[in-house]
Amino acid sequence: xxxxxxxxxxxxxxxxxxxxxxxxxxxxxxxxxxxxxxxxxxxxxxxxxxxxxxxxxxxxxxxxxxxxxxxxxxxxxxxxxxxxxxxxxxxxxxxxxxxxxxxxxxxxxxxxxxxxxxxxxxxxxxxxxxxxxxxxxxxxxxxxxxxxxxxxxxxxxxxxxxxxxxxxxxxxxxxxxxxxxxxxxxxxxxxxxxxxxxxxxxxxxxxxxxxxxxxxxxxxxxxxxxxxxxxxxxxxxxxxxxxxxxxxxxxxxxxxxxxxxxxxxxxxxxxxxxxxxxxxxxxxxxxxxxxxxxxxxxxxxxxxxxxxxxxxxxxxxxxxxxxxxxxxxxxxxxxxxxxxxxxxxxxxxxxxxxxxxxxxxxxxxxxxxxxxxxxxxxxxxxxxxxxxxxxxxxxxxxxx
Amino acid sequence: xxxxxxxxxxxxxxxxxxxxxxxxxxxxxxxxxxxxxxxxxxxxxxxxxxxxxxxxxxxxxxxxxxxxxxxxxxxxxxxxxxxxxxxxxxxxxxxxxxxxxxxxxxxxxxxxxxxxxxxxxxxxxxxxxxxxxxxxxxxxxxxxxxxxxxxxxxxxxxxxxxxxxxxxxxxxxxxxxxxxxxxxxxxxxxxxxxxxxxxxxxxxxxxxxxxxxxxxxxxxxxxxxxxxxxxxxxxxxxxxxxxxxxxxxxxxxxxxxxxxxxxxxxxxxxxxxxxxxxxxxxxxxxxxxxxxxxxxxxxxxxxxxxxxxxxxxxxxxxxxxxxxxxxxxxxxxxxxxxxxxxxxxxxxxxxxxxxxxxxx
Numbered sequence: 001x002x003x004x005x006x007x008x009x010x011x012x013x014x015x016x017x018x019x020x021x022x023x024x025x026x027x028x029x030x031x032x033x034x035x036x037x038x039x040x041x042x043x044x045x046x047x048x049x050x051x052x053x054x055x056x057x058x059x060x061x062x063x064x065x066x067x068x069x070x071x072x073x074x075x076x077x078x079x080x081x082x083x084x085x086x087x088x089x090x091x092x093x094x095x096x097x098x099x100x101x102x103x104x105x106x107x108x109x110x111x112x113x114x115x116x117x118x119x120x121x122x123x124x125x126x127x128x129x130x131x132x133x134x135x136x137x138x139x140x141x142x143x144x145x146x147x148x149x150x151x152x153x154x155x156x157x158x159x160x161x162x163x164x165x166x167x168x169x170x171x172x173x174x175x176x177x178x179x180x181x182x183x184x185x186x187x188x189x190x191x192x193x194x195x196x197x198x199x200x201x202x203x204x205x206x207x208x209x210x211x212x213x214x215x216x217x218x219x220x221x222x223x224x225x226x227x228x229x230x231x232x233x234x235x236x237x238x239x240x241x242x243x244x245x246x247x248x249x250x251x252x253x254x255x256x257x258x259x260x261x262x263x264x265x266x267x268x269x270x271x272x273x274x275x276x277x278x279x280x281x282x283x284x285x286x287x288x289x290x291x292x293x294x295x296x297x298x299x300x301x302x303x304x305x306x307x308x309x310x311x312x313x314x315x316x317x318x319x320x321x322x323x324x325x326x327x328x329x330x331x332x333x334x335x336x337x338x339x340x341x342x343x344x345x346x347x348x349x350x351x352x353x354x355x356x357x358x359x360x361x362x363x364x365x366x367x368x369x370x371x372x373x374x375x376x377x378x379x380x381x382x383x384x385x386x387x388x389x390x391x392x393x394x395x396x397x398x399x400x
Numbered sequence: 401x402x403x404x405x406x407x408x409x410x411x412x413x414x415x416x417x418x419x420x421x422x423x424x425x426x427x428x429x430x431x432x433x434x435x436x437x438x439x440x441x442x443x444x445x446x447x448x449x450x451x452x453x454x455x456x457x458x459x460x461x462x463x464x465x466x467x468x469x470x471x472x473x474x475x476x477x478x479x480x481x482x483x484x485x486x487x488x489x490x491x492x493x494x495x496x497x498x499x500x501x502x503x504x505x506x507x508x509x510x511x512x513x514x515x516x517x518x519x520x521x522x523x524x525x526x527x528x529x530x531x532x533x534x535x536x537x538x539x540x541x542x543x544x545x546x547x548x549x550x551x552x553x554x555x556x557x558x559x560x561x562x563x564x565x566x567x568x569x570x571x572x573x574x575x576x577x578x579x580x581x582x583x584x585x586x587x588x589x590x591x592x593x594x595x596x597x598x599x600x601x602x603x604x605x606x607x608x609x610x611x612x613x614x615x616x617x618x619x620x621x622x623x624x625x626x627x628x629x630x631x632x633x634x635x636x637x638x639x640x641x642x643x644x645x646x647x648x649x650x651x652x653x654x655x656x657x658x659x660x661x662x663x664x665x666x667x668x669x670x671x672x673x674x675x676x677x678x679x680x681x682x683x684x685x686x687x688x689x690x691x692x693x694x695x696x697x698x699x700x701x702x703x704x705x706x707x708x709x710x711x712x713x714x715x716x717x718x719x720x721x722x723x724x725x726x727x728x729x730x731x732x733x734x735x736x737x738x739x740x741x742x743x744x745x746x747x748x749x750x751x752x753x754x755x756x757x758x759x760x
Contacts, residue, residue, distance in 0.1 A: 001469070001682045002402045069401060260758070274758055277750070283758075284749035288676065288701035291694070295403070295675035302403040313675065316668040373657075379667055380660035384640050387655040 003298075005069050013073050019048060020081045027083045033163055039118045042087050050074055051086020052116045055096065060113030068304055079250045089160065091115045091122030095168050098237050102226050111166075111187070123190070125155040125169030125212060126235065133374050135170075136179045136232060140214060142171035142186060144221065149173075149186060151194075151217040157368065161197050161210035164190050174229045183231035188219040204360045205344075249294040252325055255358070256290045259283070259328060262350065263335050273335045282331055289324050293317070312383045319375040322365045329359035403678065408466075409473045412452065416474055419446050420481040426727045432484040433588035433730075438555045440484055444517060447485060454515030456495040461511035463495065468619050469681035472626040479630030479738075482730045484589040486520045486553040492623045493616050494521040494560055500612045501568050501605035509603075510558070510570065521560055521570070522553030524595055528562035529617055530743035537597050539563045542604060544571065544597040550741065554582045554593035561595070561602070566610040569602040576601060587737035589730060618695035620742055622680045625695075625702035628738045629670070629677055631731045632706045635713035636666045638728065642717050653716075662712050669705040676701060693755045699738075700748035706735040 005013075023044065028037035045051040046062050053071065055061020064070070078085035086092075096115055099108055114120035131138035140153025151171055161167070167190055174182035190197075194217035200209040226234040263274040263283060273279050296313050303310035332355040333340035342348045343356050366372050380386040405413070424443045432440050447453050455471045457463020464470075471492050478487050491514070498510050513519035526549055527536040537546030548561055559571045571578065579596040640663050643654035653659050680698035683691040710732045714721035721728050739745065753759035 001404070001406065001678070001686070003682070005401050277759075280753050280759060281746060281749055284697075284700070284752050285704075287752070288697040288749075289672070291679075291697060292672035292676040292701065295679045296672040298403045299675045299678070302401060305401055306404070308404060312667055312671045316671050319668055320672060373661070376661040376664035376668075377657065379664035383667055384660075384663055386640065386644065386660050386663060387652060389655055389657060390651065 005073070009069050009073060012070060013077065016050065016073060016077045017081075019050070020077060020083055024081070024083060029084075033089075033121055033160075034118060038087065041084070042116075042118045045086045046116065050078075052092075055100070055112065055116065059100075059108055060116040068301060072301060075248075075250060079254065087116075087118050089121065090124045090168075091120065091166075094124065095122050098168075098225065098234060101237055102234055107187075107225065120166060121160065121164045123158050123161040123164035123167050123210075123212075125158060125167045127157045128154060129156050133371060135235075136183065138170055138172060138183065140169075140171050141175065142173050142184065142219075144173075145218075147221045148218045149221060149223075151186070151188075151214045151219060153214050155212040155214075156200070156209070158197075158210045158212045159208055161190065161212050162199065162207075166190060167212075168225070170231050170235055173231075177229060180232045181229050183235075184228050185225040185231035185234040186219060187223045187225065188217070192217050192219065194218070202360075202364060204357050204364075249290075249297045249321070252290055252321065252328065253294060255325070255328055256287060258351065259286075259332050259335075262332055266335050266337075266339070266350075268337065279331075279335055282334075286324070286328050286331060289320075290328070293320055293324060296320075312379070315375075315379050315383050318370065319372050319379070322362055323372065326359060326362040326366060329355050329362060333359055403675075405473060405678070409470060412450075412470070413473055413477055415450055416447070416452060416477040417480070419450060420477060420483055424481055424483050426482070426730065429482055429484055429589060429730060430727065436555075437582070437588075437591040439486070439520060443483060444485055447487075448517030453487075453491050453517045454495075455491060456499075457511045457515040458499060461507060462515035463511065467686075468492075468496070468622070468684035469678075469686075471619075472623050472677070472681040472684075475623045475626040476630035476633075479627035479734060480634045482589050482631065482634075482734050486522060486556060486590075488620060488623050488627070489523040489552045489556070489560070490514060490520045493523055493525070493620050496619055497560055497568055497612070497616050498570075498605065500615070501607040501609070503606050506570070506603065506605060519557040520553060520555075521558045522551055522556035522593075523620075524548035524551040524559045524561035524571075525617070525620070525742060526550040527564070528566065528613055530747040536564045537561060539565070539567060539569060539602070539604065542602065543599040544569060544602050545599055546597055548595040548597070550583065551593050551595050552590065554580055554591050559595065562613055566608065566613045568605045568608040568613065570605065571595070571597075571600060571602045585737070587733040589734055590737060614692065617742065618691050619684055621695045621699035621748070622677070622684060624738045624741065625677050625680065625698040628702045628706040628735050629674060631734045631738075632666075632670055632702075632709040635709050635728065635731045635735075636663065636670060638731075639663060639666070639713040639716035642720075646718070659716060662716055666709045666712055669708060673702050673705045693752055696748045696752040696755060699743070700745040700752065703735075703739040703745045703748075707739060710735045 026041060028041050031038040049062040049064050052061040053064045054066045057063035092115060096112055099112055115122065126135060128138050128140060140151065140155065142149040142151045167188060169186050170183050171186055172182050173184040194215045196213040198211045199207040200211050202208050263279065264272055266273045268276060296317065299313050300310050336350060339348055339350065340355065343353055381388055423446050451464055452474050454463030455466050455474060459465040475487060495511060495514055498507060535547045535549045537544045537548055544563065551559060557573055561569050561571055563569065577598050577600045581594045583592050583594055585592060643659050644652055646653050677698050680694035683694045714728055714732060717726065717728060720726050750759060
């Protein structure tokens with residue numbers, strides 16, 4: 001076992017720390033999308049190779065060689081300094097990698113540079129009211145009429161649709177093909193006539209989501225990634241990227257550190273919460289799980305560097321990472337008792353109300369991006385080689 | 401950067417696994433369980449030939465001189481096969497204690513006999529951690545008086561005992577004024593006994609200290625966690641295999657989500673625990689400042705996961721899981737002993753809190 005990254009990486013880390021200290025004042029705080037502050041910070045980070053590091057220069061990236069450890073150090077150091085790292089969002093984290101892999105040269109040149117620069121914001125049109133866990137049964141249709149697709153249907157859970165310039169969207173183009181082979185992956189502007197956006201308020205009371213309705217939305221024929229009917233495979237390349245990014249152990253670790261402090265501050269009767277053995281035992285149970293997932297993540301990283309198999313370790317990280325965060329945030333609420341209920345504009349809020357907010361938000365993540373139950377199907381079928389549930393033919397009579 | 405088992409560790413595991421699969425099957429384990437628990441010479445001899453008995457004995461005394469992590473990965477194999485040998489006591493704790501706390505003469509006396517497999521050394525350490533009742537022994541003028549409960553290996557040649565002052569002593573099984581009484585218990589792969597001592601002569605280790613005692617407990621806890629990891633993995637493997645073959649309602653039960661999800665949950669608990677244990681094992685020799693905290697968490701957490709896996713894997717087997725016929729209970733009970741022995745999870749979590757100044 002060798003847990004050091006090596007001297008060249010120690011130097012790299014030190015340079016990054018110096019960079020962050022030097023430019024800390026320029027880092028935007030809660031800057032809105034497309035604001036000058038957000039865009040100039042992004043530009044500075046790309047120039048120095050601290051975001052979009054491996055994306056080729058001709059597409060607006062830094063053009064660095066792939067290096068897992070550098071990527072890791074960047075994540076660690078920005079988290080440690082509590083300074084915002086590069087822009088995220090579904091355009092950068094999901095669409096850009098997909099275009100790099102499957103887009104045409106023209107698409108890469110058209111879409112990647114403005115997306116990376118923070119000038120073009122994207123939303124993702126996948127889920128539908130009747131296509132959630134069974135995403136491939138989606139019904140939003142696109143019919144070719146001359147040189148245009150005509151789109152009708154609706155999408156749901158569409159984060160940032162109200163702020164997005166463009167959407168990458170799964171639509172059914174081959175209604176007679178088997179469900180996985182009838183889907184195409186289209187890109188189109190959100191201001192195209194026929195698109196209606198309705199905000200969908202979630203349980204945190206934030207309008208994080210939207211419903212999006214399409215009525216005869218006309219989109220140029222060539223705004224497709226991959227071929228007709230290959231959209232499912234294009235989308236799956238992206239879902240892989242999403243799963244990897246959920247349940248970040250660095251973020252969980254810093255919440256854990258804060259939770260310990262909170263339990264020293266809060267009291268019940270005249271006793272600090274941390275001095276109560278029942279609460280303390282819950283804390284220690286969670287700490288062991290936080291450590292386990294952190295080392296699990298280290299194992300996955302190591303397996304990528306050294307080409308060893310860590311299939312199961314990778315598969316369990318979304319399931320366990322989101323469940324653990326939900327539980328950790330819940331312990332903080334219990335530690336505060338009634339104070340833990342405070343929300344919104346309350347003057348009694350602790351940590352800006354983040355505990356209740358994250359407690360609920362992570363319940364959303366347990367469901368979103370493949371529910372915990374879907375994760376268990378994946379773990380048992382792909383990790384443990386257990387057979388799939390037999391499929392039933394669709395029947396016109398429902399059996400109750 | 402490499403966070404994983406080394407080539408050497410993987411090849412040791414492979415060799416031990418192959419030997420145990422061939423020579424220490426469940427039938428052989430049952431045979432051991434039905435006897436008076438004296439050493440299983442055939443299995444022990446095989447492990448001596450493989451060199452693993454001397455894994456922690458320094459090379460100058462005929463051992464392999466490897467690290468505590470190397471020793472722990474072997475414990476994983478033994479847990480996997482519910483192997484009835486005094487490995488934790490004789491091969492892990494005893495050589496570490498004697499190397500650290502023994503005189504040169506004592507090292508000469510004991511270490512080479514451990515490495516060549518000719519002597520076994522049991523553990524009387526339960527009074528030194530999470531002690532129950534008021535048992536315990538005190539040493540006066542080189543003689544021990546009192547008692548020690550939950551002592552491993554009733555047929556050991558020696559026992560290593562921690563007295564009430566955290567001093568460590570070796571007691572020979574033919575010492576005068578020594579009474580040994582087997583304590584029947586659920587895990588028949590690792591028998592335990594009670595020692596009654598009244599002015600019993602012993603060989604005291606002159607460099608004993610509370611720090612050395614704590615270190616060897618950390619080593620023992622980590623090793624027990626690895627044993628549970630191996631046992632839990634075996635139970636999951638057996639459950640998946642059984643579910644793929646057992647048919648009900650005209651389908652293999654492995655195709656039912658209810659069954660698949662139980663198996664997925666077991667895997668989802670085992671995998672991250674494995675990574676925690678790797679770090680705990682690594683820390684024992686390579687990150688000593690972190691070793692104690694990680695050892696506490698490794699045993700406490702692995703124990704909880706092991707208990708969950710033990711009951712869930714049994715349930716996947718349905719009625720057969722409950723029978724002696726299938727023998728799944730040998731793993732269930734192995735995990736059960738590892739849970740209680742040398743400190744249960746609640747107590748260990750409190751030690752973890754103390755280690756971080758979160759409890760007094």
